[in-house]
Amino acid sequence: MPVETLRCPSCGAGVLSDATRCQFCRAGLATVACPFCFGMMFAGAKFCSHCGAKGDRNEVPGGEMRLCPRCKVGMKAANVGTTKLLECGTCEGIWVDVETLQDICSEREKQAAVLGMPSHPEQGVAFEEKVRYVPCPVCLQLMNRVNFAHCSRVIVDVCKAHGTWFDKDELRRTVEFIRGGGLEKARAQQLQEIKDEQKMLEATRRLNSHSDPMSYGGHNGELPTGVASTAIDLLFELLR
Numbered sequence: 001m002p003v004e005t006l007r008c009p010s011c012g013a014g015v016l017s018d019a020t021r022c023q024f025c026r027a028g029l030a031t032v033a034c035p036f037c038f039g040m041m042f043a044g045a046k047f048c049s050h051c052g053a054k055g056d057r058n059e060v061p062g063g064e065m066r067l068c069p070r071c072k073v074g075m076k077a078a079n080v081g082t083t084k085l086l087e088c089g090t091c092e093g094i095w096v097d098v099e100t101l102q103d104i105c106s107e108r109e110k111q112a113a114v115l116g117m118p119s120h121p122e123q124g125v126a127f128e129e130k131v132r133y134v135p136c137p138v139c140l141q142l143m144n145r146v147n148f149a150h151c152s153r154v155i156v157d158v159c160k161a162h163g164t165w166f167d168k169d170e171l172r173r174t175v176e177f178i179r180g181g182g183l184e185k186a187r188a189q190q191l192q193e194i195k196d197e198q199k200m201l202e203a204t205r206r207l208n209s210h211s212d213p214m215s216y217g218g219h220n221g222e223l224p225t226g227v228a229s230t231a232i233d234l235l236f237e238l239l240r
């Protein structure tokens, strides 16, 4: 997509079309407005520059005042398509409540299944250097920092009870991950880890029963009693 020059509606300075903020007067120029990929769109743009979908954003006046966990300023409520979010006009982060995030995930997963899109693992994304824990805007408890779906490399802040905080552009990256079949892969990976663990347990149990026939017939998955000798047996088994 060619980068064109636009005018800042506040100060009239020329700004690049992919800037989300005027570099002269700091006025916000773009908001999350794409109902498909949650990309940021320049004010007044009709179509998303990330995916080409038609923008659909409606600000919801009033409502409960929640503070941005990073900037501590009131967030704006907006509907992007059918998705309700709170957006901070200062840092451009987004708060999504638990139920809404579930909807986003299940809907985007359906799209992943239909489209069979290849996923693009984000290699270039650097992890934040300085980790800062931020409070949940609802209960004000510090949130957990979580690698979304354990392998997306999008680090989000989560309050299990109330919702998830996405820093600027993280919701779009998360949705891209889901649409690329990321959740499916994450589940397959977890399943494999469980299977590997079971295999290991099974091998340990077999070796243990071999060295001590009396312990054979215990419950499945039960840890053997002669742990030390079993570990040595296992080592020999692996070296053989």
Ligand SMILES: [Zn+2]
Pocket: 008, 009, 010, 011, 012, 013, 022, 023, 024, 025, 026, 027
């Ligand atoms: Zn400006």
Ligand SMILES: [Zn+2]
Pocket: 034, 035, 036, 037, 038, 039, 048, 049, 050, 051, 052, 053
């Ligand atoms: Zn889009």
Ligand SMILES: [Zn+2]
Pocket: 068, 069, 070, 071, 072, 073, 088, 089, 090, 091, 092, 093
């Ligand atoms: Zn903020």
Ligand SMILES: [Zn+2]
Pocket: 136, 137, 138, 139, 140, 141, 159, 160, 161, 162, 163
């Ligand atoms: Zn909370």
